[in-house]
Amino acid sequence: MSQSGIVVKELRTYYGEIKAVDGISFEVQEGSIFGMLGPNGAGKTTTIETIVGLTERKSGQISVFGYDPVDEIDEIKKIVGVQLQSPSLFPRLTVKETIELFASFYPEPKEVSEVIEKLGLEKKANTRVSDLSGGQRHRLAVGLAMVSNGKALFFDEPTTGLDPQARRQLWDVILSLKKEGKTIFLTTHYMDEAEKLCDELLIIDHGKIIASGSPASLIKESFQKTAVEFLDPDFSEEEKRELLELNLAERVNYETGKNRIILYTNEVSDTIKGLIDFASSKGKKLKDVMVRNPTLEDVFIKLTGRGIRE
Ligand SMILES: Nc1ncnc2c1ncn2[C@@H]1O[C@H](COP(=O)(O)OP(=O)(O)O)[C@@H](O)[C@H]1O
Ligand SMILES: [Mg+2]
Incomplete structure (x- = not known):
């Protein structure tokens, strides 16, 4: 039987009056790809940031492979890799140096060269971050999650802004990470991406869950x-x-x-x-x-x- 890698119960994260995440519960099975689909402002990024301990929750429970992001942040950091939408990067470091730096944060990182190759960044390995295009910077951000080699990987809109070919390439990367046994949480506002990648899906809007299930069952139930x-x-x-x-x-x-x-x-x-x-x-x-x-x-x-x- 598959086990829950990530369990979230009645999670609420507010920014002052703004109820960014407003009482959501879900479980991500170990080794699966779990997707959160919703429009801009739905609360996707806040959910990821709260689960990985970058933002503090107002209430609710979170377990990432048994660890709580508030009380056990050091444990969480060892087992989680995160790709954020706008990561803070050092502009003067090259692509390779950036990935090497992030690799040094983790106990058992992936080979830097493997990450560069999988993301198709070989030709840019020695290019400074400041000289990358938006799409290349985006792929680098995905690489920073990959290199962690963490059990749980979080991707926040991994393909937004990429051209169709780069998107499909990244889908293959994410599917190959699942094959390796990673537990993957991703957000997207692309329906085709959610259908192609996700085993289970939450549709959220205004910080609340409006539907959940496998992509096929969601379509079948509704229509x-x-x-x-x-x-x-x-x-x-x-x-x-x-x-x-x-x-x-x-x-x-x-x-x-x-x-x-x-x-x-x-x-x-x-x-x-x-x-x-x-x-x-x-x-x-x-x-x-x-x-x-x-x-x-x-x-x-x-x-x-x-x-x-x-
Ligand atoms: N740091 C912040 N301070 C105040 N409000 C925020 C902050 N981050 C996000 N919000 C608000 O919280 C809501 C959810 O945002 P977000 O989680 O970024 O949604 P999504 O990632 O789905 O686009 C939005 O209304 C957004 O404006
Ligand atoms: Mg977002």
């Missing part, structure tokens, strides 16, 4: 339906109301910002036919119509009434 998605052909507010009243689908999402309308339905042909008739009765043409399975993004919209990147 037995098919999504019919199309570009908004400039329907007026009145027309959108009419569309809703036609009962073509159980739910209609008007995604702000994206200009797309999504209908969730069990009767795909009826919905499409009804939609075409409706649009032509209004003298409007449908464009870019997609019929697809629901994704985590749909789950998020359903739970919060808005898209994750708004």
